[in-house]
Amino acid sequence: MPAPLPEPATEATAEPTARATGSPVPSPPPAAPDDPLGRERAHLAASRAALRAMRADVEALDIKDVTANWVNSEVLKGQIEERIAALADLAGTPLFFGRLDYARAPGAEFTGGTEGGDGSDAFYIGRRHVHDTDGDPMVVDWRAPVSQPFYRASKKDPQGVTVRRRFGYTGGELTAYEDEDLTDAGGEERAGALLQREIERPRVGPMRDIVATIQPEQDEIVRSGIGGTVCVQGAPGTGKTAVGLHRVAYLLYAHRERLARTGTLVVGPNRSFLRYIEQVLPALGELNVAQATVDDLVAHVEVRAVDSPRAACVKGDARMAEVLRRAVRSGVTMPVEPVVVVRGSRRWRVPAYELEEIVRELLDRDIRYGAARDALPQRIAHAVLVRMEQAGEAPDDRVQDAVARNPAVKAAVKALWPQVDPVKLVLRLLSDGEFLAEHARGVLDEEEQAAVLWEKPARGVKSAKWSAADAVLIDEAADLIARTPSLGHVVLDEAQDLSPMQYRAVGRRCSTGSATVLGDIAQGTTPWATPTWREALAHLGKPDAAVEELTQGFRVPREVIAYASRLLPAIAPGLAEATSVREAAGDFRVRAVAEGELDAAVVAACHEALRKEGSIGLIAADPRIPALGAALADAGLDCVAPGEETSGAARLTLVPATLAKGLEYDHVVLDDPASVVGAEPDERTGLRRLYVALTRAVSGLTVVHARPLPRQLD
Structure with missing residues (x-):
């Protein structure tokens, strides 16, 4: 039975309900059977009280005499503090968002969850587990196995569920509910009003979780095992x-x-993107997931230079790994003299x-x-010990370690297998043409060698002007020398824009773990963007990874995604066109203006968008940002940069097209598509950048242009 929604007023009602006031929900008295x-609401209030009690129990723990030493005491103290933080009742975040009702056989006893009023077993599904003083669950974590039918049960496959209930909230107050009867196998499957309303809720501030709206195909990915x-x-x-972030939360559970x-x-494309998503995992109770960009991972040197597209492509090519491998080993030399170890009155000789x-x-x-350099002195010492045993002595491991530290052995190791500094090695490779040619022979041609070679050789590490691609080369060299530590799981977002060498850098961080790779081939906007996922996964070191495709959109309105999809034949002909489940067509307009009126028309479109609810993103080609910023200031419109959006700050964000990827706004004003395309080194990359910009809109898109539109859109 559907309960009323406060908005819209035309929603059918079957039970009376008060409108939301936005004020905190007081603990209500026991509800009548027909309410x-x-x-x-009473269960919500009781669940919040139980959560407060759970937190109070942890805060009251006395660990003074529990641990054996201060180290263990500090570790335990840290774990308790993390537990207290995880039990926080976040303001404005619903404690539960759904309920599953299971029919109970006649005469059967109550088995768990919450006893429904109609004799059913009910389980409330929420962002975290909450139990009462007896340990019985009042809210079940959305990641628990019992919660899975909330996302996957259907009328064709109810999985034992009779009724799936969704709850609606306004300002943190429970204001509505909606029931879906799963016992009607012949009924029509369609998104309910509450689900549709949650999907279309305005986006203000950082990205939020989608735990209440995860769809079956998304849930299959979220709950896939850690082994692959x-x-x-x-x-x-x-x-x-969102699927990638929720998968992290599920795996941590x-x-x-x-x-x-x-x-x-979690690896993102830039700091703005990471700031945008940083609240999702804490809202799900996960506070200890690190976030970084690829540049953060390889920050061995200060990046002060920008490569030409040609140089960046060659430096990002996987063949550079072989060039570096040769260069790292180039210092190894073959011996011409024996090693003579003196111990007491005896001399032990290992021939050349x-x-x-x-x-x-x-x-x-x-x-x-x-590792080989560390093994070399032990191997030499072992050869000496063999001679000692042949002479009738009985040396042990302590003798072998002593021989390995002998000055003669140490000198031989230094001469045969010298230490290598990865930064100095890459510096020499990029500034010494003869050194580069020697180790790139048969791998890079002369033109490619010239592209990566610095025009003006640096005199030292400190004077070198490193690029982002150079830092990745240093990271590769460092791993050739000493193994990079591996994590248990890595999420790599916007992965289509990584070079093969960047894939290798990320792959080193999960060489013994698993990964979730997220991206869209059609949104690849770098000259080295990956052509296929199979090729990218091979560079990542995960060639056997499963590739899943999501084509059903929940964010972009139908008309907007259909308009943007006109570009697909030119930018990614092999991809299926996305569809949208949103019932609203969206507010979509294309306005042509005279060349001298472009700035004023864009400002007017922003004024118009600000009269509506939600966030506004003004997206423009990077060279247009200063002029538009000045025009907004002259018009008295406050704006912020990407990643600085908060619920209390300006609603208008001025977004360079190169930073738009991964972001979303309720209303997007797109400035002059031809300028977006023209700011890129080639048309295909420009059209992909335009595709990204067009698909940032959640509710409305206004395209304002003075120059002719690209022919694919005209």
């Missing part, structure tokens, strides 16, 4: 970023001990030919340079 909404890597190809508005030991990481055999064996094993 189901009152009973749900998943790649999600998702059209704009399909929720791929299902494998918390393992991931607490190995760590988790035997030393050469040891060195060549280590090279053939192709282990990391630093």
Whole structure:
């Protein structure tokens, strides 16, 4: 039975309900049997009280005499503080958003969850687990197995559920509910009003979780096991970023001990994007997931230069890994003299030919340079111990360690297998043409070598002007020398824009773990953007990863996604066109103005958008940003930069097109599409950038142009 929604007023009503006031919900008195909404409000109040009691119990723990030493005491104290933080009742965040009712057989006893008024077993589904003083669940974590039917049950496959109930909230107050009868196998499957309303709710401030609206195809990805890597190809508005973040939350729930030991990481395209998504995981109770950009991961040097597109493409090519491998090993030399170790009155000699055999064996094993260098003195010492045993002595491991530290052995290791500094190595490779040519022979042609070689060689590490691609090369060299530590799980978002060498850098961080790769081939806007996911996953070191495709959009209105999809044949002909489940067509307009009136028309469109509810993004080609910023200031319109959006700040964001990827706004004003295309090095990249900009709108899109539209849109 559907309960009334406060908005819109035309919604059918079957039970009376008060309109939302936005004030905190007081603990209501026991509801009458014929007041189901009152009973749900009472359960919400009781659940909040139980959560406060759970937190109070943790805060009251006395650990003074529990641990054996201060180290254990500090560790336990930190764990308790994390638990207290996780039990916070976030203001304005509903404690539960759904309920599952299971029919109870006649005469059967109550088995768990909450006893429904009609003799059913009910489970309330929420963002975290809440139990009463007896330990019985009042709210079940959305990640628990019992919650799975909330996302996957259907009339064709009810999974034992009789009724699925969704709740509506206004200002933190429970104001409505809506029931879906799953026992009617022949009934029509359609999104309910509450679900549609939640999907279309205005976006203000940072990205929020979608835990109340996860769809079956999304849930399958979220709950996929930790043992394998998943790649999600998702059209704009399909929720791929949210799916990746919710998968992290699910894996932390299902494998918390393992991931607490190995760590988790979310990798985003830029800091603005990370600020935009940073509240999603804390809202789901996960506070210890690190976030970084690829540049953060490889920050071995200060980046002060920008490569030409050609140089960046060559430096990002996977063939550079072989060039670096050769360069790292270039200092290894073959011995020409024996090693003579003096111990007491005896001299032990290891001839040059035997030393050469040891060195060549280590090279053939192709282990990391630093590990081989650490093994070399032990191998030499072992050769000495063999001679000692042949002479009748009985040396042990302590003798072998002493021989390995002998000055003669240390000197031989220094000469045969010298230490390598990855920064200095890459500096020499990029500034010494002969050194580069020697190690790039047969890998890079002369034109490619010239492209990566610095025009003016740096005199030292401090004077070098490193680029972002150079930092990735240094990271590769560092891993060739010493293994990069691996995390348990890595989420890589907007992955289509990474170069092969960047994929390798991220892959090193999950070499023994798993990954969730998120992206859209059609939104690749770098000259080195990946052509296929199979190629990208091979560079990542996960060639056997499963590739899932999401084509059903929940964010972008139908008319907007249809308009943007006109570009697909030119930018990604192999991809299926996205569809939208949103019933609203969206507020979509294309306005042509005279060349000298463009700025004024864009400002007028922003004024018009600000009269509506929600966030507004003014997206423009990067060179147009200063002029538009000045025009907005002259008009008295406050605006912020991407990533600075908060619920209390200006609603208008001035977005350079190069930073728009992954962001979303209720209303988008797009400035002059031809300028967006023209700011890129080639038409295909420009059209992909335009595709990204067009698909940032959640409710409305206004395109204002003075120059002719690209022919695909005209």
